[in-house]
Amino acid sequence: MQYLMLVRVDPDLPVAADADVEPWVEEGARTGMRLDGNPAEDPSTATTVRVRDGETLVSDGPFAEVKEYVAGYDRLQADSLEQAVAYAAKHPVAKFGAIEVRQVWEGFVDDADDVPAPRESGVDYLFLHVPDRELIKTATRETGDPTEWVRRIEQRRATLGGDRLRDEPDTSATVRVRNGETLITRGPFAETAEQIAGFDLVRVDDLDEALELAATHPTSRIGAIEVRPLVMS
Amino acid sequence: MTEPLAAAFADEWGRVVATLVRVTGDWALAEDAAAEAFAAAAVTWQRDGVPRSPGAWLTTVARNRALDRLRRAATERSALESIAALQETRGSGGEEDAVEPDDVPDDRLRLVFTCCHPALPLETRVALTLRTLCGLTVDEIAAAFGVAEPAMAKRLVRARQKIQRAHIPYRVPSGAALPERLAGVLAVLYLLFTEGYAPSGGDDVVRPSLSGEAIRLTRVLATLMPGEPEVLGLLALEVLQDSRRAARTTADGALVPLEEQDRGRWDADRIAEGRRALEAADRLGGPAGPYLLQARIAAEHARGDAADKHAILRSYDALVSLTPSPYVALARAIAVGAADGPDAGLGALARLRATGALPGNHYLPAAEADLLRRAGRHGEAAAAYRSALDLVRNGAERDFLERRLAEVAPGPRP
Incomplete structure (x- = not known):
């Protein structure tokens, strides 16, 4: 099964002295558990997109101010949530933040044949999909279905992948390590009223193209999409 | 600063920064290099006189300064690429051998x-515009916003x-x-203008430097985008409003309403510029946007007693259908009062009040008070002025309302 790991840093906690992510990445490569991952630029570089009554509303900053902010992501392959959580707990940020582990909803969007390879150069962004609790009730199978959008960005060679996330308590967990003790909370990250329901990784020319893509995704009509640049190596 | 340098600063700062941003991709470097070039100009021009083409001189010097800085910091590939780009555009001779302005594309539009x-x-959009396009110092911008410099x-x-x-x-x-992004640009420029014209807090009714900067930038935009009627509309609106700046307040800073202003103090040059911009916009044709409509209203007001009150009302009707804002509805109601008499205006205001619009804002009771006063209903007018006074924040507007209250309710205040 696939999992998305959101690495959340608490800026009020001191960075652990042994905070080197390399051994963790090497372990993931050795065991085959870590598929890929990237750090994101900090939340002050975020832009949030909403569409209401056909009008695109663009605002500066993340979708919600939260102490433990998303600082990056990793995609994992694991046999169970327990196995994914055990590996996530070894991530150095678990000591000065929280690691949100979410099972990917495989098959939510059908795979397409003959998907062109993504463009070779561009700027990479992480889209965090955050449906509004009330507005999501207004979505129907047709209006909320992202399949057509996914097909479109595939043809534009603008996608590096993305998934809907499961939100049942037994498919996700938030992990913190404090004073050497591993603390596990069942369910998605609970510190914000709205929860991240999906993500996309896009490769585009610039922020304008990223915002244009975000504004055409169904989530922007029933909630918000946070657009975060990834750190370009 | 000497006068030629001040003039060059105002005219060329944005152009120099815009070019440097394009070439280096580094905003802080662009501003620093421009600042160094202007500092160099202050010394050299004082000694040798202002060069034939100040903008080209400044751009060349700023480029060379940026190049020097990048050289010192050149450790990354990207920085080296920037140097290559800069070298391509660098003149072969010294700083005096400046490139002709025609060779330099105008980057200010991108910067805007x-x-x-x-x-x-x-x-931040307003602040950044003031810094990079107008060249105001951080100190000046901080003062304009009423925040600390850091x-x-x-x-x-x-x-x-x-x-x-x-x-x-x-x-x-x-x-x-x-179109959507241009509307955003115009909104920032108009916000800049109105913050200069009627700041939301404090006691100065007019901060001339900010409205002046807004007008200057809007002129530049109108030159760079001559086919956009709304840009011309905004320019017309700004200069027409600004034409009444001197007449809008008395020597001691008190507000003077439009119909009581000394029209001899209206700036005829500004009014003429506004009318020219309006005519240019009309020649472009197409449906009138919100700025053009507001400019038409301002141009009509500029005719003084000859103003066609029904033409003003027609423009407001069009404006209300374009921009469903309670402020526009309020202005329209006031226009109804001017065109069709106080009772009709009070009716329009009552309908606006019934929608629950503008809660906690002094404009609605102040407008009601004014129409009641004109209708001779002084008792009700006094009550409305008092409601407005409870809500007003700007000191000059407060003084004006208190003066009006004294007119309809003579004697000591209760």
């Missing part, structure tokens, strides 16, 4: 669109970082995105 990008907070410096640093790290493009948007 990037500074006014919707992914930046609104206040806070404003931090805000500007954050904005430049976001532009760079989130990859906000340095480009004029095209196609379907242009």
Whole structure:
């Protein structure tokens, strides 16, 4: 099964002295558990997109101010949530933040044949999909279905992948390590009223193209999409 | 600063920064290099006189300063690439051997669109425009916003970082995105103008430097985008409103309403410029947008007693259908009062009040008070003035309302 790991840093906690992510990445490569991952630029570089009554509303900053902010992501392959959580707990940020582990909803969007390879150069962004609790009730199978959008960005060679996330308590967990003790909370990250329901990784020319893509995704009509640049190596 | 240098500063700062941003992609470097070039100009021009083409001189010097800085810091490939780009555009001779301005594309339009990008907070868009396009110092901008200098410096640093790290493009948007983005640019310029014209707090009714900067920038925009009627409309609106600046307040800072203003103090040059911009916009044709409609209203008011009150009302009717804002509805109701008499105006205001619009705002009771006063209903007018006084924040507007209250309710205040 696939999992998305959101690495959340608490800026009020001191960075652990042994905070080197390399051994963790090497372990993931050795065991085959870590598929890929990237750090994101900090939340002050975020832009949030909403569409209401056909009008695109663009605002500066993340979708919600939260102490433990998303600082990056990793995609994992694991046999169970327990196995994914055990590996996530070894991530150095678990000591000065929280690691949100979410099972990917495989098959939510059908795979397409003959998907062109993504463009070779561009700027990479992480889209965090955050449906509004009330507005999501207004979505129907047709209006909320992202399949057509996914097909479109595939043809534009603008996608590096993305998934809907499961939100049942037994498919996700938030992990913190404090004073050497591993603390596990069942369910998605609970510190914000709205929860991240999906993500996309896009490769585009610039922020304008990223915002244009975000504004055409169904989530922007029933909630918000946070657009975060990834750190370009 | 000497006068030729001050003039060059006002005219060329934005152009120099815009070119440097395009060539280096580094906003902070662009501003620093421009500042160094202007400092160099202060010394050299004092000694040798102002060069034939001040803009080209400044751009060349700023480029060379940026190049020197990049050389000193050249450790990364990207920096070396920037140097290569700079060298291509660098003249072969010294600083005096400046490139001709015609060789330099005008980058200010890109700079305007990037500074006014919707992914930046609104206040930051205004501040960044003042810094990079108008060349105001951080101190001056902080004072204009009523915040401390370090806070404003931090805000500007954050904005430049976001532009760079989130990859906000340095480009004029095209196609379907242009009208929406242009509307955003015009909104920032008008906000800049109105903050200069009627600041939301404090006691100065007019901060002339900000409205002056807004007018200057709008003129530049009208030159760079001559086919956009709304840009001309905004320019007309700004200069027509500004034409009444001297007449709008008395020597001791008190507000003077339009119909009581000394028309001899209206700026005829400004009014003429406004009418020219309006005529140019009308020649472009097409449906009138919100700025053009407001400019038509202002132009009608500029005719003084000859103003056609029904033409003003027709423009307001069109404006209400374009911009469903309670402020526009309020202005329309006042126009109804002027065209069809106080009772009709009070009816329009009553309908607006019934919608629950403008709660906690002094404009609605102040408008009611004014029409009641004109209708001779002094008792009700006094009550309305008192309601407005409970809500008003600007000191000059408060003084005006108190003066009006004294007119309808003579004697000591209760």
